[in-house]
Amino acid sequence: MVKKKFENIFKIYSKRIFIIDSRGIKISYKQFYESVLKTILILKKKGCKKNTKIIILDENSVNYLIILVACIFGGFVACPLDPSIKKERIKKIKKLYKSKLILKDLKELKLSKTSLNLDSRELNYDDTDCLLINSYGKNGEPTGILFKSSSILGSADSFSKLAKYNNKTVILHCLPMFYMGGILDTFFSPLISGSKIIVAEKFTVLNAKNFWALPIQHKCNTLFLTPSIIALMTTIFRNSNKTILNHVSTYKSIFATGSILYPEVRKKFFKIFKKRIFSCYGSTEIGGPLCIQKNRASFKKNFCVGSHSKEVKIKEKAGYGRGFNYIFVKTPYFMKGYLTSKGLIRPIDKKGYFNTEDLGYYYKKTLFIKDTNRAIIKKGGELISLNLIEKTALQLKSIKNVFAIGKTDFYAGQEIFLFVSLKKRINKERALKKINLILKNNLRPVEVPKKILFLDKINLVSERKKNKDQLIKLI
């Protein structure tokens, strides 16, 4: 039923422009839907069946978005991966997912050359698995966060109401399409509300100069940025011209998503652009974003991530003292489970709550997030497994113990530091070269620590935050 309702979106808004790509090519809701049907045919020809897991390993494109929807209606499971992941890790992920198809170049799908003869009755309307997001377990091994279509579409619908998307919304898509920010906040949610999406290139310093060209041209009125992009903008555009400032003043909403928006970044953006940025909060496991700041009063409160919809429940449990409680969430859009080598794991308590391991407090139905106890941090909006970094370094026999931490950073959000203690009589300089090499060869560039610090001994307790609080003083 959820899929039928979703399919109707394409009929209701049939003639409306849905997507404009970076070259200016316009795609209506009808054209997009037809491309989805063609893609299902192509994927079926490639041997995809119900529950086939399709790894997507390419840069942002409109075809990427088409495949995400094709997986929903085809009954397949989209498995987006960061294209910068190293080959060895892709092999491990492929084995875990039991995936038989990796799509590396989405242009090769040749959508325009495929004739449309798929009967819509062949579409899969069951509530099947549709999305598997890559993550890492406590041992640093890959896991997948698996979702059913009802969770993804339900969460998208709920968030589109929270963010007040409608058919007048014009949203810029500049976030990576391999994680929730680029999938749910800036794709499924605007889709469900009949919005228009302007697909831009993924934001980097190199293309930053022209960042505002597309939004100005297409009169965007809604923007989703990671705190890192916001921080970069506050330096790159600190002497913005009138055209940019006038354009920014027309925005209905600018949201920060993906990680904590630090007060200094928020204040600097306001000083330059005279526009408020509102925070969102969510995590992949709970189906993406579930809280959003809605009013000016909440803007004045540091670390406030706003309020949530009625169907979501939040509770806190004492953690590290005042203001640092564990945040538990109960939501109908929760993942089906973690896909691990031992099977599917669904970590909820007896009352259905999930421990996010994020730390903050919940007051008068408003959530505040200040830190996390997770071994997964967010750097530049991307999920980084500290366990994976530690495990990679520990491959060297000269290392006795390691501990990785994320430290607050204006641009990165969290910057990674790796503490290392060596076995006796090991030359530190030589060890440093070896550690740097093994990290560079096995990790994505974004996962490589900013600095490696040597300690004679690392005494660790079971709580990550306690270890972090102790070691962070040494940086």
Add this chain to the structure above:
Amino acid sequence: MDNKKKYEKVFMDSFSISKDKLKKDLKYNTIPQWDSVGHMSMIAALEDAFNITFEMDDIIDFSSYKTGKEILKKYKVNIS
């Protein structure tokens, strides 16, 4: 500390690299640490070190250790 040493120090501190890495004209995105985020941290450190404010085009065009020296000349900072 002379300008050359200051310049080298910013690179070494921002990217946690040794001096020998700078000899081969280090470029943007050739080491994991010099990504968009690392780039901006380095720019902020250079601005602090030389008490200057880069223009937008110069921030974006600062694509290598060598190019950076040329850009700094515009701000009357000579790295010999």
